Amino acid sequence: MKAADTVGRDSRGYDAGKKVAGRKRFNVTDTLGLLITVTGCAASVQDRDGAKGALLGLYLTSPRCRFVFADVGFAGRLLGWATNTLRTTVSVVRKPADQKGFAVLPRRWAVERTLAWLTAHRRLARDYERHPATSEAMIRWAAVGLMTRRLARGGRPATRQGPRPLEYQ
Secondary structure (H helix, E strand, C coil), X not given: CEXXXXXXXXXXXXXXXXXXXXXXXXXXXXXXXCEXXXXXXXXXXXXXXXXXXXXXXXXXXCCCCCEEEECHHHCCHHHHHHHHHHCCEEEECCCCCCCCCCCCCCCHHHHHHHHHHHHXXXXXXXXXXXXXXXXXXHHHHHHHHHHHHHXXXXXXXXXXXXXXXXXXX
């Protein structure tokens, strides 16, 4: 996530792969796309190292959740660490070798959908917070708003409030 000038240099880094100066956010969601835990760190931190905080938060907040799907960027030593230290299985979702172009990958779309929902909140489009803990709190606040809107809907599908058709104007 791009960071504004207000973000302290000690908690901001540069991700050379994405060419972005700012922070990384590691979100763990359930299968419905509801946020379980979030961790933020400098963008210069390797994905596998930053994910340890998110998995540790999952371990502490949801003791019964012991199976996690992850992106290819989280493969490697993280899998062994999660198995040995947290007794959690991390399954890496890889794209098929013969795939060309974009295709929805199983299980990864739930997290991507949650990221899209959270980014719809203007405050989360860019990181303005001085401290990473405040940034994490803003993400949790947006997730609580998403959950309360779902509860208020009462199981009905979401409807989008958009411009009215021309015949009604």
